[in-house]
Structure formats: structure tokens, C-alpha cells
Amino acid sequence: MKNILRNPPIGRLENIGFKTLEVRTEKELRASFLNQPLMPYIGAKLSAISPRKACIEVAYERSITQQHGLFHGGISGAIADNAAGFAAMTLMGKDKEPLTIEFKINFLNIADGERLIAEAEILQGGRSIFHGESKVYTIKNENRILTASALVTIKATSKVSETLF
Amino acid sequence: MKNILRNPPIGRLENIGFKTLEVRTEKELRASFLNQPLMPYIGAKLSAISPRKACIEVAYERSITQQHGLFHGGISGAIADNAAGFAAMTLMGKDKEPLTIEFKINFLNIADGERLIAEAEILQGGRSIFHGESKVYTIKNENRILTASALVTIKATSKVSETLF
Amino acid sequence: MKNILRNPPIGRLENIGFKTLEVRTEKELRASFLNQPLMPYIGAKLSAISPRKACIEVAYERSITQQHGLFHGGISGAIADNAAGFAAMTLMGKDKEPLTIEFKINFLNIADGERLIAEAEILQGGRSIFHGESKVYTIKNENRILTASALVTIKATSKVSETLF
Amino acid sequence: MKNILRNPPIGRLENIGFKTLEVRTEKELRASFLNQPLMPYIGAKLSAISPRKACIEVAYERSITQQHGLFHGGISGAIADNAAGFAAMTLMGKDKEPLTIEFKINFLNIADGERLIAEAEILQGGRSIFHGESKVYTIKNENRILTASALVTIKATSKVSETLF
Numbered sequence: 001m002k003n004i005l006r007n008p009p010i011g012r013l014e015n016i017g018f019k020t021l022e023v024r025t026e027k028e029l030r031a032s033f034l035n036q037p038l039m040p041y042i043g044a045k046l047s048a049i050s051p052r053k054a055c056i057e058v059a060y061e062r063s064i065t066q067q068h069g070l071f072h073g074g075i076s077g078a079i080a081d082n083a084a085g086f087a088a089m090t091l092m093g094k095d096k097e098p099l100t101i102e103f104k105i106n107f108l109n110i111a112d113g114e115r116l117i118a119e120a121e122i123l124q125g126g127r128s129i130f131h132g133e134s135k136v137y138t139i140k141n142e143n144r145i146l147t148a149s150a151l152v153t154i155k156a157t158s159k160v161s162e163t164l165f
Numbered sequence: 166m167k168n169i170l171r172n173p174p175i176g177r178l179e180n181i182g183f184k185t186l187e188v189r190t191e192k193e194l195r196a197s198f199l200n201q202p203l204m205p206y207i208g209a210k211l212s213a214i215s216p217r218k219a220c221i222e223v224a225y226e227r228s229i230t231q232q233h234g235l236f237h238g239g240i241s242g243a244i245a246d247n248a249a250g251f252a253a254m255t256l257m258g259k260d261k262e263p264l265t266i267e268f269k270i271n272f273l274n275i276a277d278g279e280r281l282i283a284e285a286e287i288l289q290g291g292r293s294i295f296h297g298e299s300k301v302y303t304i305k306n307e308n309r310i311l312t313a314s315a316l317v318t319i320k321a322t323s324k325v326s327e328t329l330f
Numbered sequence: 331m332k333n334i335l336r337n338p339p340i341g342r343l344e345n346i347g348f349k350t351l352e353v354r355t356e357k358e359l360r361a362s363f364l365n366q367p368l369m370p371y372i373g374a375k376l377s378a379i380s381p382r383k384a385c386i387e388v389a390y391e392r393s394i395t396q397q398h399g400l401f402h403g404g405i406s407g408a409i410a411d412n413a414a415g416f417a418a419m420t421l422m423g424k425d426k427e428p429l430t431i432e433f434k435i436n437f438l439n440i441a442d443g444e445r446l447i448a449e450a451e452i453l454q455g456g457r458s459i460f461h462g463e464s465k466v467y468t469i470k471n472e473n474r475i476l477t478a479s480a481l482v483t484i485k486a487t488s489k490v491s492e493t494l495f
Numbered sequence: 496m497k498n499i500l501r502n503p504p505i506g507r508l509e510n511i512g513f514k515t516l517e518v519r520t521e522k523e524l525r526a527s528f529l530n531q532p533l534m535p536y537i538g539a540k541l542s543a544i545s546p547r548k549a550c551i552e553v554a555y556e557r558s559i560t561q562q563h564g565l566f567h568g569g570i571s572g573a574i575a576d577n578a579a580g581f582a583a584m585t586l587m588g589k590d591k592e593p594l595t596i597e598f599k600i601n602f603l604n605i606a607d608g609e610r611l612i613a614e615a616e617i618l619q620g621g622r623s624i625f626h627g628e629s630k631v632y633t634i635k636n637e638n639r640i641l642t643a644s645a646l647v648t649i650k651a652t653s654k655v656s657e658t659l660f
Contacts, residue, residue, distance in 0.1 A: 038237040041228040063206040072203040073246055073265050078239025100238050101459060102483055104269035104434055104599045106626045106646050108619035123644055124603035128458070129431060129485065131601045133644065149618055149628065151601050151646055153432055153483060155459065266624060267648055269434045269599055271461045271481050273454035288479055289438035293623070294596060294650065296436045298479065314453055314463065316436050316481055318597055318648060320624065368567040371558040393536040402533040403576055403595050408569025430568050434599035 021051055023094055029086060036082075044079055046086060047117070054086035058116045071111035076118070076136045076148045080105055083120035084132030084152035091125050096156040098130070105136075105150040113140030116147070130154040186216055188259055194251060201247075209244055211251060217287045219251035225279050236276035241283070241301045241313045245270055248285035249297030249317035256290050261321040263295070270301075270315040278305030281312070295319040351381055353424055359416060366412075374409055376416060382452045384416035390444050401441035406448070406466045406478045410435055413450035414462030414482035421455050426486040428460070435466075435480040443470035446477070460484040516546055518589055524581060531577075539574055541581060547617045549581035555609050566606035571613070571631045571643045575600055578615035579627030579647035586620050591651040593625070600631075600645040608635035611642070625649040 021029070026049055033039060033046040039056075042064050048055040056079040058064065058071070066072045085098040092098065120134040136148035186194070191214055198204060198211040204221075207229050213220040221244040223229065223236070231237040250263040257263065285299040301313035351359070356379055363369060363376040369386075372394050378385040386409040388394065388401070396402040415428040422428065450464040466478035516524070521544055528534060528541040534551075537559050543550040551574040553559065553566070561567045580593040587593065615629040631643035 032232060036231045036237060037228050038230060038239060042239075063202050065203060066201045067197060067262075072201060072243070073268075074203060074207075074239065074243025077242040077246065077268070078237070081238055081242065097232075100272055102269065102271040102432065102461075102481070103242070104267065104646060106267040106618075106648060107265055108626050123601075123641065131432075131603050131644065146618065149626065149646060151432070151599060151644060153601060267597065267626075267646070269481060271453075271483060273461050288436075288476065296438050296479065296597075311453065314461065314481060316434060316479060316597070318436060362562060366561045366567060367558050368560060368569060393532050395533060396531045397527060397592075402531060402573070404533060404569065404573025407572040407576065407598070408567070411568055411572065427562075430602055432599065432601040433568075433572070434597065436597040437595055 021049070021090055023092065024089065029089060032089070033082075033086060038078070039082065042075060042078065044082070049086060049090060051090050052087055052122045054083045054090070054120050056083045056086075056118045060114050060116075071113075071116045071138070073105075073107060073111075076107070076111060076116060077103070077105050077150070079116065079118040080120070080134035080136050080148060080150035081152055083118040084122070084134050084150070085154055087120040087122050087132055088125060088130035088154040088156070091122060091130065092156045095158060098154045099157045101129075101153040101155050103150055103152040105134075105148050107148050109138070109145055109147045111136075111138050111147045113138035113145065115139040120152070128156050130156070186214070186255055188257065189254065194254060197254070198247075198251060203243070204247065207240060207243065209247070212282070214251060214255065216255050217252055219248045219255070219285050221248045221251075221283045221285075223281045225281075236278075236281050236303070238272060238276075241272070241276060241281060242268070242270050242315070244281065244283040245285070245299035245301050245313060245315035246317055248283040249287070249299050249315070250319055252285040252287050252297055253290060253295035253319040253321070256287060256295065257321045260323060263319045264322045266294075266318040266320050268315055268317040270299075270313050272313050274303070274310055274312045276301075276303050276312045278303035278310065280304040285317070293321050295321070351379070351420055353422065354419065359419060362419070363412075363416060368408070369412065372405060372408065374412070377447070379416060379420060381420050382417055384413045384420070384450050386413045386416075386448045386450075388446045390446075401443075401446050401468070403435075403437055403441075403478075406437070406441060406446060407433070407435050407480070409446065409448040410450070410464035410466050410478060410480035411482055413448040414452070414464050414480070415484055417450040417452050417462055418455060418460035418484040418486070421452060421460065422486045425488060428484045429487045431459075431483040431485050433480055433482040435464075435478050437478050439468070439475055439477045441466075441468050441477045443468035443475065445469040450482070458486050460486070516544075516585055518587065519584065524584060527584070528577075528581060533573070534577065537570060537573065539577070542612070544581060544585060546585050547582055549578045549585070549615050551578045551581075551613045553611045555611075566608075566611050566633070568600075568602060568606075571602070571606060571611060572598070572600050572645070574611065574613040575615070575629035575631050575643060575645035576647055578613040579617070579629050579645070580649055582615040582617050582627055583620060583625035583649040583651070586617060586625065587651045590653060593649045594652045596624075596648040596650050598645055598647040600629075600643050602643050604633070604640055604642045606631075606633050606642045608633035608640065610634040615647070623651050625651070
């Protein structure tokens with residue numbers, strides 16, 4: 001991620017050059033986020049969204065932990081995936097919605113902290129396929145610990161109800 | 166998965182030859198499963214467990230859906246991962262616990278149904294690393310639809326509280 | 331048949347029921363395979379192809395090994411990916427070509443043998459996205475050892491020269 | 496320094512602060528790289544190596560292309576994986592060698608250029624498991640295009656000849 005910022009790649013996305021949300025407003029994106037019952041159910045919030053990027057946060061609750069009181073890996077996976085989906089959605093036409101084709105997540109550290117944050121960025125995208133990268137951090141005593149790293153592939157679909165392909 | 170059953174590979178795992186749970190009892194495995202607050206919170210049950218295999222089911226509830234009333238992808242990911250972890254746990258010594266190093270999941274079909282089932286099988290395992298494969302099915306009107314396919318890498322750790330590595 | 335493909339029925343492609351290659355002939359598929367200079371360069375052969383499935387084999391040569399004389403992991407990855415691409419190509423219209431969007435491979439056993447075989451099967455596919463599963467086996471003294479397992483996402487593109495998206 | 500590695504501090508390896516190669520010399524690492532017959536066979540060079548990082552380059556040759564004269568995806572995968580393995584090796588004791596457990600790669604752009612470069616960085620690592628991130632760039636007319644992004648999981652093994660686990 002850092003490398004990319006330091007050595008920006010020449011790619012299609014760079015040409016998009018969005019500085020501000022142009023397709024959907026922040027209000028529309030936030031409404032879509034809350035429209036997923038799972039997200040409020042696990043206490044997830046869309047804490048930031050801007051062109052090509054999105055950030056989701058979850059505060060610690062015992063209900064979303066595993067055997068040892070740590071954030072459950074399923075929560076890290078869910079918000080890493082979802083953050084990438086919303087990052088992609090900022091780049092899609094209003095008639096399109098993001099659908100995750102697949103994602104992969106590596107767990108780098110135990111998720112021991114007060115909050116879990118997924119920061120997603122779209123590395124590349126075009127008409128239909130978007131490649132996102134999400135980093136998940138745990139916040140503990142104001143320290144920020146890199147907890148997981150994910151790659152997410154997203155498709156822009158015309159209708160939610162259509163089959164995935 | 167099917168291919169493997171039809172053409173069983175010659176590998177270390179085959180030599181393990183467990184026919185019955187030998188290390189932990191089913192009761193112990195089920196207790197460990199329920200010891201994860203997230204699993205009952207999302208309505209997940211460990212519906213079957215046997216040497217090298219585990220099955221987790223989730224009944225439809227609105228709270229675990231996405232924008233269109235389908236099971237949220239985060240739920241498919243969480244149970245695909247967790248089923249593989251428990252499948253691996255059947256092969257680990259009692260002083261060991263499974264920790265997911267990473268997982269990857271492909272979404273093949275929309276998860277539209279009454280129940281979601283993750284069936285996991287360990288393809289290979291040894292002293293410390295276990296490779297699991299999970300297939301997620303949606304049950305709708307008694308049809309069984311392959312919804313997602315996952316690969317999961319699990320590490321046997323001595324203590325939960327140790328860092329991941 | 332094409333219409334059915336575009337609206338895949340409940341469940342697996344199994345139900346589509348191609349028994350014979352209908353879109354491209356085996357000769358055309360084999361020509362496309364050989365049209366990739368890398369494949370003959372590493373000694374890879376398309377050993378079998380049928381609707382939804384493809385098999386690639388590589389005979390042992392020192393030039394494709396790693397430090398310990400085993401098949402290099404890069405070779406397993408290349409043929410697992412390529413086999414899935416050709417399996418998908420059997421289901422695409424003649425105006426389409428497969429392009430790998432991403433793949434993931436788990437290495438289950440060391441690749442110590444006389445031959446390496448990647449067997450791919452398409453789990454699900456539609457108009458544009460195909461999900462393939464590849465298993466890589468090593469053949470040693472007539473034993474067949476499961477060596478790697480991969481998931482591959484493929485896109486049907488109209489023109490090779492277009493950017494990926 | 497080794498102790499620190501075994502108990503990684505909060506956050507990233509950044510904090511460990513290797514500035515110079517301390518375990519193996521650059522000469523030893525380069526010898527190990529060349530000891531893999533596949534790497535010179537595909538024209539790959541270890542162009543840079545430093546603590547936690549490695550860079551592999553491949554110049555364009557027709558023999559490593561696909562149907563359209565682009566670098567074959569199998570080459571991107573092989574060098575993304577290998578670069579991460581060597582990045583991990585800089586952090587391992589001399590009695591250890593890197594073995595890839597699994598890797599995943601997303602193809603972001605067509606690999607159309609004069610050179611292909613994989614830059615790997617270890618995100619996290621400890622006693623046995625290392626998580627690497629590789630970015631693959633294509634160089635064309637002095638432009639640097641982000642072509643693929645990979646996540647790689649590596650294990651430190653004591654003996655090459657032992658089975659993977």
C-alpha cells in the first residue's frame with residue numbers, strides 16, 4: 001500500500017482522478033452500508049469513505065469474539081471484504097452495485113484490542129472488475145497494530161437479484 | 166472434493182487413518198465451538214464433526230443478511246473458515262488449538278435460501294500446518310446449491326495467547 | 331445450450347450436461363494451448379480436455395526445479411492456473427477468450443516425482459466469470475500424490491488486447 | 496535481535512529495525528537464488544535484497560509469454576512467490592529455509608512491457624510463519640505499471656527434504 005503511494009503506478013485508475021465523490025453522495029453510500037443488516041448487527045460503522053477508499057470500524061463486544069476473547073477472524077474477514085466493496089462502489093455508476101467475487105485474508109497478528117478497523121483501497125478497476133486491498137488494524141491503548149491483510153475482487157453488477165455471473 | 170474422494174491421494178494424512186475421534190471427544194469439540202461467542206450470535210451450529218471433517222450450519226435470520234436479503238458474504242466466510250478450523254482440530258493433540266493463518270473464498274452463487282451449510286475437509290496436515298477445503302451450500306426448497314468454495318490454512322498452536330507465529 | 335449457460339440452473343454446472351465439446355473443437359483448444367510459448371518451454375502438455383475440465387502435465391526436467399531438485403512451486407502455480415483457464419475456455423463462445431483475474435494455490439506436499447499433473451474443473455460459470463478448482467498431483471513410482479490445491483477466477487474477454495477490465 | 500524477532504513488537508516488522516543483512520550475507524542469498532534452476536531458465540534475476548525485502552526482475556523473452564505476446568501469468572506468479580520467499584529468508588536463522596505454504600495473486604493489468612519486476616516485503620513474521628506482500632510491475636517505455644498484487648505465506652523449515660509440515 002505504502003509502496004504504491006510512494007511509487008504511484010500508471011494504470012487506468014490513476015486516470016480516473018476522482019478527488020471528490022462524483023457518482024454517489026456520501027449519504028447514499030452510508031445508506032447502502034446500513035442497508036445491510038449484518039453490519040449494524042456486528043456493530044460495524046462506515047467510518048470514512050472517499051473516492052476509491054473506505055474504512056469500516058467495529059468496537060469490541062463480547063458477542064463478536066472467539067474462544068479467547070479476541071475479535072473473531074470472521075469479523076476481520078467480513079469488514080475487510082465489505083470495506084473493499086464500498087471503496088469500489090465509489091467508482092461505479094449509479095446503476096451498478098458491488099458484488100464480491102472472492103476474497104483472501106492473511107491473519108498477521110491476534111486481534112486483541114478495543115477496536116478493529118478495515119481500511120480498503122481499490123488498486124485497479126474498470127468497467128466491471130475491481131481489485132481491492134484491505135488492511136485490518138487493531139487499536140489497543142492507542143497503538144495501531146496491523147492485524148490482517150486482504151485482497152478482494154469485486155464485480156459491478158446491474159441488478160442485485162441477477163445471479164453472480 | 167469429489168475428485169479427492171474418487172481418487173484418494175497418497176499423502177501423510179491418509180496414513181493417519183482415523184476412523185473415530187481419538188484425540189478430543191465430540192463433546193469437547195462442541196464445547197470449544199460454543200465457546201466462541203460469535204458462533205451462537207450469528208446462529209451457527211456445529212452440525213457434524215468427524216475425523217478430518219466438520220460441518221457448520223446457519224439458519225436464515227434477517228440480522229445476518231446483506232442489502233438484498235441474502236446471506237451476507239461475511240457469514241459464508243466466517244463459517245467456511247471456522248468449519249476448516251474444527252476439521253483440523255480433530256487431528257491435533259489435546260495441547261494444541263487451531264489458529265487460521267489465512268483463508269480465501271470464492272463466491273459462486275448468491276446465497277439465497279433457508280440455510281447455509283459449510284462442509285470442511287482437511288486435505289493435508291502434519292505437525293503444525295493443516296490445509297482445509299470448505300464448500301458452502303445454500304439450502305432452498307430442499308435444493309442444495311453450491312454457493313462458495315474456500316481454501317483455509319490452519320496452524321496448530323500451543324497456547325491461544327501466544328502471538329500467531 | 332448457450333442460453334442455459336447464460337442462465338445457469340440451480341446448483342452446479344453438472345446440470346448443464348455438456349457431454350461433448352460444442353463450442354471449440356479439441357484441435358482448436360490444443361492449438362490455443364500451444365500458442366502460449368511458455369507452455370512448451372516448461373515442457374507442459376494439455377493431456378486431456380473435455381467440457382468444463384482440462385488436464386495439463388509436465389515431465390520432470392532439471393530446468394524447472396528449485397534448490398532441492400523438486401518441481402518449482404512456480405510450475406505448479408502456472409499449470410494449475412492454465413488448466414483452469416482451458417477448462418473455462420471449453421464453456422465460452424468462440425468470440426471469447428479466458429483471462430485469469432486471480433488465483434490462489436496451497437502447497438500440500440513437496441513436488442517430488444517424475445511428473446506433475448494439474449486437473450482443473452469449473453465449479454461455476456456464466457456469461458463472464460468462471461470459478462475453477464485445480465488439483466495438482468505428483469506421480470512418483472506410479473503413486474499419485476496430491477501436491478497442491480488451487481482456486482482460479484477467470485473472465486471471458488472479447489479481445490485479448492483489451493485491458494483486463 | 497533474534498529474540499526481538501521471536502517476540503515481534505506491536506505493529507509491523509518496521510519496528511524491528513534491521514538495517515543491514517545480519518543472518519545471511521547478500522552473497523549467500525544470491526547463491527541460493529541461483530541454485531533454483533527455474534529462475535535462470537526463465538531469465539529471472541534477484542535484482543535487490545535487503546532485510547525483509549527482495550526484488551526479482553525478468554526481461555522480456557518470447558519463451559515466457561502467452562498467446563498474445565504478453566508476459567505469461569505463470570511468470571508473474573512465480574516471481575511474486577519467489578521474491579516473498581527471499582524476503583522472508585533474510586529474517587530466518589541460517590539453519591532455516593523458506594518454503595511457500597500458499598500464495599494468491601490478483602492480475603490488475605496486462606503484462607505488456609520490456610521487463611517484469613516483483614517487489615516483495617514481509618508484513619509480519621516470527622519463529623515459523625512469515626506473511627509477505629508482493630507487487631508486480633511492468634516496465635514499458637520507462638513507465639512503471641502495477642500489474643499484479645500477491646499475498647504469500649511462507650514457513651521456515653529446518654530441512655528441505657522434510658515434508659512440508
